[in-house]
Amino acid sequence: MAAPRHHHLALAVALALLVVTAAAADEGGPRGRRVLVLVDDLAVRSSHSAFFASLQGRGFDLDFRLADDPKLSLHRYGQYLYDGLVLFAPSTPPSSSPPSSSSPPLPNPTRNKTSPRREISQQWRRRATTTSPSPSPSPSSVVTAAAADEGGPRGRRVLVLVDDLAVRSSHSAFFASLQGRGFDLDFRLADDPKLSLHRYGQYLYDGLVLFAPSTPRFGGSVDQNSILEFIDAGHDMILAADSSASDLIRGIATECGVDFDEDPEAMVIDHINYAATDAEGDHTLIAGDDLIQSDVILGSKKIEAPVLFRGIGHAVNPSNSLVLKVLSASPSAYSANPKSKLASPPSLTGSAISLVSVMQARNNARVLISGSLDLFSNRFLKSGVQKAGSKIRHEKAGNEQFVTETSKWVFHERGHLKAVNVKHNKVGETNEPGMYRINDDLEYSVEIYEWSGTSWKPYVADDVQVQFYMMSPYVLKTLSTDKKGVFSTSFKVPDVYGVFQFKVEYQRLGYTGLSLSKQIPVRPYRHNEYERFITSAYPYYAASFSTMGAFFIFSFVYLYHK
Incomplete structure (x- = not known):
């Protein structure tokens, strides 16, 4: 009877191969394809292990689930999560759910808002489909659809890397704040061997929270270069370090424009502006209140209570305009080993020490770097604070408001601008000409909107300028606004012919930059256009x-x- 069993196994393998090969052809091979395995008893996983091992050996990623799992779903945000199905549940009774639940949900016509991240995802998908179109969605395209359909950050996938899963509970208040604002957090150990930021040429995540200061190396395909490429692709990151920061974490921070103290034992010490609860300690628990003056980064509501900080300091190159100090140390602070006497003057002193910094790259990717992991902890978020020498005691430190507002900025819930409907035409006309003549009177307009966290609102400012540019600006005009998002101006074309550009280069603290350019030729008078x-x-x-x-x-x- 051994021969028939071998024949049955070979037949089953061949049938499974036929079912999944066609679906996998466009992906370049079956390796990495997701297959859902439904069973009515998990014992089937071991009793049929030879068949499952055959599938896994050919590169399939099997997801074993009980057929009556209440959280079972084949699709999400209108796209299927799996590329294949193995149904080994003959005794499962019919589902009591309505028949319509088996089909993907219809798109909601009211979801017509566009988020900053939706535009990036759509551009990336269009670029990807021009080179390697695929009829079947991969898991990464499911992530993209999730971010697009919600009209904002809701549904955004954020990877949280920790060196100990206990951080998930010790920092649960911060994570709950992100989830409450609609972020989908994926908690992973930093040394997970299956760790990856992208798949099939598309990124699986839109943001990264790096709470693994002591990790010497990442698992899977993640390393320092892949994280920097993640940022270069326009994605955002929050990085928190402490006194145990590894060379890997320090290297990532250096590439982002900040340099942690070279002494691995150093911490920020302040014998004047420390928390009163640390009176008998080494004064490393700092009550900081030197915050950046920016409503865009920290919100319109002032942070009244000091922010508790215990960790390492870093320096910011003052010539680097991309990096800003959000929370600075006081003039009495210095960076040194609190367990030993000073043998030489510390390298970092006073207000030159940055406790928390942010960086906005030229591609508008945003990064927050903190020298304290405890800054985000439940203990600091819920603790009261009183600065040494002060009679004022705050029932709650400013940490919760601080990390909430800065994370809103980092993940583009605030301070993101978009420009649409760039128009120019002759005065009195509506059509855009293909060419102007010298001394023509023209009008220029552009609509600029700001993302408020829930919808696009008209951006109001009086410092947006347009250049009429050829080698150098011939005309520089400030645009006036109707406070409904439309910025416009009018001017006379200079008495110089050539190829000009309408240019708007807008950079403002805390906001994403706008770089608009539109080329237009300018001709001289024809021979019959001069005055008699x-x-x-x-x-x-x-x-x-x-x-x-x-x-x-x-x-x-x-x-x-x-």
């Missing part, structure tokens, strides 16, 4: 006619006068 008589040439006309008249008189006198 030029006013400025009247003296020359008079000189010509007077010369002819004088010559006529002279000739007449010379010929007929004796």
